[in-house]
Amino acid sequence: MAAPWLSLRLVARMWNGTRGIHRLGGAVVPEGNQKKERTMLQFLTNHFYDVEALRGYLLQREMSKVHMKNRFRDKEWIRPDKYGHFSPEFWNFQEVPVEAVDASDCEINYEGLDNLRECVLLKELQSLLLQRCPHVDDWCLSRLYPLADSLQELSLAGCPRVSERGLACLHHLQNLRRLDISDLPAVSNPGLTQILVEEMLPNCKVVGVDWAEGLKLGPEEQPQDTASPVLA
């Protein structure tokens, strides 16, 4: 905590000229006198609002600096504001590796995916969500192979143009642990496709196609509907 003291001392020195309060000395105060300094500063803070406000301000600045350094310790999503714009401070974070990209409902297409994978940052991309993207098709899936080293989660739920032919080129992504292929209208045979994809990616949990869909429940079995409280 030497720094705030230093700046306080500097500031106090400047003040000497204007306010002429108790001498705070022009010379550098030796370490031994710190205890005396502290009580002196404490005394000043208790007596002058300006000093207190200034100390508070400088403390806040130090805290924000430390926070900045440790900003991305927990995962943080960068979101657009209500107008759909991203804040310009994003440009400062070019060295921070991106772990997840949520491009759901986004109009990303074949050329756009080029940016997603050429970018140096995305060597550590772990999760890519492309749910309900209208222009993502089989050609786009063939562009995902550079992310093979790091990608662990991929979601293609609801993409209208993805078919089983595009899913075949996901076998490059051997680190994939979770793949969501629910609700793909262009896949001709979802059950069979799920089986083939599971064979292709043995370490991956393939989610989205319920093998039981198309089977009818027996009359004595009640559907487990937790959403409606009315059901007895």
Next chain:
Amino acid sequence: MIRRVLPHGLGRGLLIRRPGTRRGGFSLDWDGKVSEIKKKIKSILPGTSCDLLPDTSHLPPEHSDVVIVGGGVLGLSVAYWLKKLESRRGGIRVLVVERDHTYSQASTGLSVGGICQQFSLPENIQLSLFSASFLRNINEYLAVTNAPPLDLQFNPSGYLLLASEKDAAAMESNVKVQKQEGAKVCLMSPDQLRNKFPWINTEGVALASYGMENEGWFDPWCLLQGLRQKVESMGVFFCQGEVTRFVSSSQRMLTTDDEMVILKRIHEVHVKMDHSLEYQPVECAIVINAAGAWSAQIAALAGIGKGPPGTLQGTKLPVEPRKRDVYVWHCPQGPGLETPLVADTSGAYFRREGLGSNYLGGRSPTEEEEPDPTNLEVDHDFFQEKVWPHLALRVPAFETLKVQTAWAGYYDYNTFDQNGVVGPHPLVVNMYFATGFSGHGLQQAPGVGRAVAEMILQGSFQTIDLSSFLFNRFYLGEKTQENTTM
């Protein structure tokens, strides 16, 4: 004041040509009116055949700027690009003459439908890359109002080429050229191969090249139909008939070395109708030979190759039909969904077909084994003896398989160097070639079509330089050879 009162459209309507009036008429239903008039005349004068207004709808037009002989994927691609690159809308009249409207023997429909960039010549790589981007954006290129979007059923699974010891060095240098041109290909060692594709037996394989992007296979019929629809909507004329004669004029000219050359110019194309002796002479400015396996016959009709051998007049078009068989089999334990189109060191190839453990493939026979190209009968013994052993060696799971069906198709095989012939003939100055691609015509069709259209409309190749594919090389003896195992 009356002019203001009349509705706006009516005032201009009489002067606008509506689509139904192409043959010259001022009502919307000209054909219906004509048939009514004929019926009336018949009823008035029974017994006489009314030939006052003969029905010529099946005949081609009497004049056409460009006549394209052959309505397969190459012919339609040239027609498309001619219409797309013309500087004035409706500036060029194009006629496509196709002998068989069912395309029963055309190479396009019988093709395996693969596209890959793993060639050794930069021109071939560029053509394939352009074709891949054409296919990717096919609904922008071939959009027709009110027609549903095209679904090419493209499988982006890539090509896997295997090389033995002696071909490994060539494969490495080829991959270098491919990467330079922008193709996404990677080299794999046998260990990496076994890792990625555990069903492969890597005995005898020294190196493999695997295409990661823009490679795979698609439905050639869909491309053909899409091109046909679009080209018809752009105003290209179609005729079902056979070209039987070229009427041309010649001129003797002296070159700078005082040698005499005879330059020919085709003026008329005689198109004979099916099942009749009726023919229509079509006056034309340019003829494009896109007749695929039968291009040599069309070239011979134009007098190409009639002369003492060893001279330019005596150089024939070295394209001949070669029969290739494709077999479809079922193998329940075969390779999985990720299987690329695998081309073995022995020349055998196979790929998956659909979700149900069906595979199709074949093998190019050696020169001695070449089958007779007069018919398209499948040789099943060839599969048993020459294809299956290689497949079973490479993929042990294929030891138990059951052949479901098979078909045969023609390659328009260029016996000189197995690469296409593009561009004008040096002596018959208005005949352009777009043929001879020896098995990769389908995947290069969009690029070649554009190149020929540029040559015709602008005088030179603008985007991809195909000068090494001109006809001259047959006379000069310069081979533009591919040195890949495909």
